[in-house]
Amino acid sequence: MPVLVTSRSGGVSDPPFEGLNLGDHVGDADEAVAVNRRRLVDRLRMPVQYMRQVHGRQVAVLRRHGPPPQADALVTDVPGLVLAVMVADCAPVLFEAPAVVGVAHAGRVGMASGVIHATLGALERLGAARDELRVTIGPCICAGCYEVPEDLRCEVDTQVPGSAATTRVGTAAIDLRAGIRRQLAAAGVTDITISARCTAEDPELYSYRREGRTGRFAGLAWLGPTP
Numbered sequence: 001m002p003v004l005v006t007s008r009s010g011g012v013s014d015p016p017f018e019g020l021n022l023g024d025h026v027g028d029a030d031e032a033v034a035v036n037r038r039r040l041v042d043r044l045r046m047p048v049q050y051m052r053q054v055h056g057r058q059v060a061v062l063r064r065h066g067p068p069p070q071a072d073a074l075v076t077d078v079p080g081l082v083l084a085v086m087v088a089d090c091a092p093v094l095f096e097a098p099a100v101v102g103v104a105h106a107g108r109v110g111m112a113s114g115v116i117h118a119t120l121g122a123l124e125r126l127g128a129a130r131d132e133l134r135v136t137i138g139p140c141i142c143a144g145c146y147e148v149p150e151d152l153r154c155e156v157d158t159q160v161p162g163s164a165a166t167t168r169v170g171t172a173a174i175d176l177r178a179g180i181r182r183q184l185a186a187a188g189v190t191d192i193t194i195s196a197r198c199t200a201e202d203p204e205l206y207s208y209r210r211e212g213r214t215g216r217f218a219g220l221a222w223l224g225p226t227p
């Protein structure tokens with residue numbers, strides 16, 4: 001049940017999308033995104049399933065490759081179908097069990113609206129027990145960089161206890177990793193891996209906060225062999 005996180009490496013997009021931009025909704029040239037997406041399929045030798053993400057908590061259960069559903073999480077129990085979540089500061093959360101996988105798009109809004117809980121429910125309905133789940137919180141903006149207004153920090157911490165934080169310069173911040181980890185742990189997930197890479201600090205990754213107009217990298221999960 002492999003998982004993978006892409007970066008700018010290996011793509012053809014021009015600045016400000018420079019590299020392997022997989023987002024087709026960010027203003028990049030359609031031809032460049034098509035080449036980038038084709039390269040990812042060639043590398044994995046499996047179809048890659050995207051979704052139209054809206055910062056919600058809708059989960060799409062997929063059994064075959066098709067047009068991107070409007071959703072913020074995908075789950076499947078079918079081998080050979082690569083699930084993709086596109087991000088540039090939001091957290092890509094990747095779920096693996098022996099016979100089920102999933103991906104979720106968890107930024108501030110998605111995390112607070114319950115996308116993690118909704119994804120866990122969908123995985124469970126496909127037969128994945130909580131104690132056999134392995135979850136990876138991929139690269140996202142770190143607490144030290146994710147400055148927000150004080151009232152917003154307070155509001156989000158009410159919805160997601162443990163997410164309130166402080167930036168490196170001492171201002172109000174949100175800690176996506178801590179908030180998501182708390183949600184997972186509260187649901188009984190114990191095998192949690194958290195990437196230390198911060199999108200806002202790592203030039204190999206796309207960051208909306210750092211760059212504004214930019215591309216999207218992807219977190220991927222699938223059942224089956226690693227090509």
Ligand SMILES: [Zn+2]
Binds near residue numbers: 146
């Ligand atoms: Zn950071």
